[in-house]
Amino acid sequence: MNSPIEVVRSEASKYISLLSKELGIEGLELSPSDKRSQGYFTVRLHRYRNRIDEASVLAALSRIPKSEYFSSVSFVNWYINIDIDARSLASLLLDVMRRVGSDYGKTGKLKGKKYLIEHTSANPVHPLHVGHGRNSILGDSLARLLRFCGADVSVHFYVDDCGAQVMYVALGYSVSKNHVHERMARGVKPDHVMGIVYSTTYAIAEINRLKKLKENANEEKAREIVSEIDEWLSVIKRNMDEDPELVHVLVRSLGDTDVEHVINEWNRAYEKKLDENVVKIVRDSVSLVLDGQRATLRRLGIEVDSWDWESELTVWNDAAYRIVRELEVKWPLYIERKGGSITFDAPRFVDDMRLREVMDLPAFIPKVTLVRSDGTTLYVTRDMAYALWQHRCCSPDKVIRVIASEQSHPQAHVRVVLYALGHVNEALNTVHYSYEIVNVPGRKMSARRGEYISLDDIIDEAVERARERTGDLHNAEEVAEKIGVGAIRHVFASNNPRRPLEFKWDKVMDFRQNSGPFLQYTYVRARSILNKAGEEPNLAVEVPSTLEGLEKDLVIKLAEFPDVVENAAMSLRPDYVADYLNSLALIFNSYYEKYPVLSSLEPYRSFRLALIRVLATVLENGFYILGIPTIERM
């Protein structure tokens, strides 16, 4: 048993079940008390007030032997409060710690379980932006959390290399190759260069399209079109400010081209593998962008195990079409055809099959078009094929797809269609891990217009602000980098994914308010004590006869860690870990002021050193889960 609190809890459960026999009541429930001053665990007896009286409860309590792990059992206001004996809990804690060492917190709960986590999966046409930051960090923290609990986790990134947006960047790249490479040779990140190529090419396409539209439009319509053109011109202008030469090249080469037409040609050519040159140029440009995105992820400590190319897994092997054909054969009554397009009546299917009783679905689901009139597949169709592949590739117990909440309908479609095709387990074990968007006040973000705040920018900014305070440490740059990364990771990992996140520079970067650096600082203080102590703390120490106040609080908090991790993993909520670390840090920082370690007398000195050793381990493991870098000095 590697969870100290769990040991006490099972003692308390035993105690309570004895009590329920004594009282002749079934279903007494042990829960953590919200009034810690009264006790750690509590049992509510209110609902039995008419069946038993207080005297009989007190009598029953006096008949049951108390566990050595309880300091007190009391009966107040119809609550039975059981308090933990801090001394025995401390012994338990140190026992566990002696046994597992740096593995403290791992309960092996998910041993033998296999997870596939898909996260980020950004369009490979521009740098990652703030929204992706939330996605990547949530996904990565989940992966770390589940791995920490013993699960076998494989992290996948879906490379969305089909569809128009990729053709824009490829076309732009094809006419500006030398310039792109020259910039990369100068050290500019490839995704940033390609981001400019993409949004410029897209703007050129839009302008050319609108211009043609204008020719046979009435006066009112024409005015509208002109103002739209102006907007796209301003996109070009903004890109021009960033890199005039590159944008000039693009405008010169593509200004007179019917870009939209070429894009459609290329799109077809790529999907059907008709033109080797197109395939190569698309692959090259996507790879370049991915290199850049990968570098950003790596800077945040995020590693991806598998890069799954949409083209290979769903299009070139015909998997997406197979989905459609099977659906047509199996459920013809739910298929609607209109001029070559194919639509699945998902809402009716869900109602008829009573699917809502089987899986968690929104109360409303729209119909879903699977094939366009021109015979090409849609993103969602390909995603269905991909979802199936995710289950086939390594037979995971669960596939967790970290995808923004705005995609809840298509994600529901994916699961419904898997179910319809008879892949029931696959459908039930596909989780849309939904998170809310990141808002940046005052900025309307649009990746197509090149309007976004890149993840690189905010990391840079965070690091720069950290640098202002690292002073003349010999490794100031390195420390600043870790603090900046820690701050960013903490912001995204510590918020409830279900809530929209307001991203305000001053708030995220305010290290007083932000707890990433606060946690790191806490670790530094603990580390400092251990370093000054010199030797590795002995964990087989005598526990002082009295533990009270903050010392007791600290022991209990440290003992809770395995529980907290397990709960976070089962609920897929890395933010629970962040929350826990935060309150642990608060307790320790108060403790630090009040309880000297190195200068205290025995047995306190040794005991406290051991406690600090546990604390450091808990922080290290918590940091691992959240991906917050540890720092020895700051």
Next chain:
RNA sequence: GGGCCCGUAGCUCAGCCCGGAUAGAGCGGCGGCCUUCUAAGCCGUAGAGGUGGACCGCGGAGGACCCGGGUUCGAAUCCCGGCGGGCCCGCCA
């Protein structure tokens, strides 16, 4: 029009699934603490509620987690109906 999520102190949030004791934190405010293990820290304090009164004591009622109902011995928590905010409802991804 429909769906999903959210509404708790000045601000950001936890608690709600599974109802129970005085609704918890952090930030910000105010006031303090660096010859003692790193002050990116800590301590104290006000703050979730209106009326009447010159003040004090005692007792009672009412209000109190967006609003209004309901269920319950008991509701921030469950149910119904509103209001406010975000996102979605494409032959885009």
